[in-house]
Amino acid sequence: MIELHARTVAGLARGLRDREYSATELTQHFLNRISSSNESLNAVITLTREQALAAASRADKRLAAGDAGPLTGIPLLHKDVFCTDGIRTSCGSKMLDTFIAPYDATVVAKLNAAGFVMLGKTNMDEFAMGSSNENSYYGSVRNPWDIERVPGGSSGGSAAAMAARLAPVTTGSDTGGSVRQPAAFCGVTGLKPTYGRISRYGMIAFASSLDQAGTFTADAQDAALVLNVMAGFDRRDSTSVDHPVPDYASTLDDGIGGLRIGMPREFFDEGLDDGVAAQVQAAIKQLEALGASVKEITLPSMKASVATYYVVASAECSSNLSRMDGVRFGYRCRNPRDLADLYTRSRGEGFGAEVKRRIMTGTYTLSAGFYDAYYLKAQKVRRVIADDFRQAFGDVDLIVGPTTPETAFKLGEKANDPIGMYLSDIYTIAVNLTGLPGMSIPCGFSQGLPVGLHLIGNVFDEARLLNVAHQYQRHTDWHRQIPERFQREGS
């Protein structure tokens, strides 16, 4: 028998339907794994044991009554960026350490309605700002493949929890690579759909024109099944897009013969680690063997994407985070002298160093006299970058490359080097600027650390991404690898 935590969401759902185990037993299994393994990883920051067992019991009743959905009874962990009614929603910040959300995010509500069982909330970089999960008020998360290394960020807790199989699926959010980069570092399948595909309602905003919810799963089939639940228009999110949602699972088995793949020259430039390059090249060869044709393409303006991102994202964050003022919710400083002192000290004491830096960068670039030179210029460059991609998609169906320039780095290695840290998102950022869907799937190891293959699709072409990823995973087993110390029962 395959141990429960080594199974996929699809496999676990089958076992639930066949009465091989109950939702309560499944939930207990993963709660035990979190209890015994989380201390070494710090991936889960809120465990909702009682609520989970209550939800599992409801799932069991639905399963017994025959009115269960296809994924009823599957446990999951949510990134702590999603508001969960009655449960602390900290966003990794001291500012929201005592914030009990008074409502559910749409993502949470949809997954609850489908019968998913929430086990708890995962650690993250404060307000989703970071690429290593070292910016959390709750401490750094460790990479299950090597606990001296970072899991990536900002959804580091969700990626590490998935890699260690503390849950069969975890949620994340991706503003500049925050799902795909940690998925690559932790050797799991990470999906960031098209901007507007999944509602942002109740997902605490960092950069509103870039943020998109996503998932960490063991494989592409699971990502398709969960996306089927999460995707869709939401009246409560004015940026969600009213576009038909296909059944993402129905096209997974399509062949990929004739698929046209583009390899951007800029993704294989200097700065790319040799070990990562070798695994990615091998993966592309595998896709060719499955019938795809590969051609080199160019995205000449991509080099400006990191600069563009740090203007756009910082400006939007400085505006979004102005709501954290110590008045209506969240942290308030002790004994404020006056209103100005209340604002400045609550924010000064409540935010960590990286969040302050980004707010200040955004405040500066939006301030009188600088707006045109920074924000407006960045919005124009953003369109130039988007035009590069549009042109590329005239010739190819899919763009592939490495997800990150290197494998997971050591804790503390880039802590004093914000620019070095920012560059670890160099391949992922342009995808957020252009709103396109992207995925990272495991494609091998370099010196014992996972390497991610980055797939970028055209707008609303998630079905194709998932199809190609699934076909690749049918012929490889990189996605089935679990770090040794987390393979055993209970672990």
Next chain:
Amino acid sequence: MVLNDGDVRNIAGLARLQIDEADIPRYVTKLSQVLDLVSQLSEINTRGVMPMAHPIDAVQRLRADEVTEKDQRERFQGIAPVVESGLYLVPKVIE
């Protein structure tokens, strides 16, 4: 350095962020590094390019001006630092 100590104090003031005096040199260095990185934008020719506000150029939808949410004031104020008689309390602003 793109910025100096005075700039950082001014930006922190605009952002309503208290920062320690001792940290100012570090902010000067790190924010200047970020702005140096950002200066790469000038290498891209954007003459005649329309700024892109939405990644897929969608426009904001309009909806009828109807009440769709019910009153949950007590619930929402339950998580506020200090409230009294349905009001959020802050230090006195008018003498």
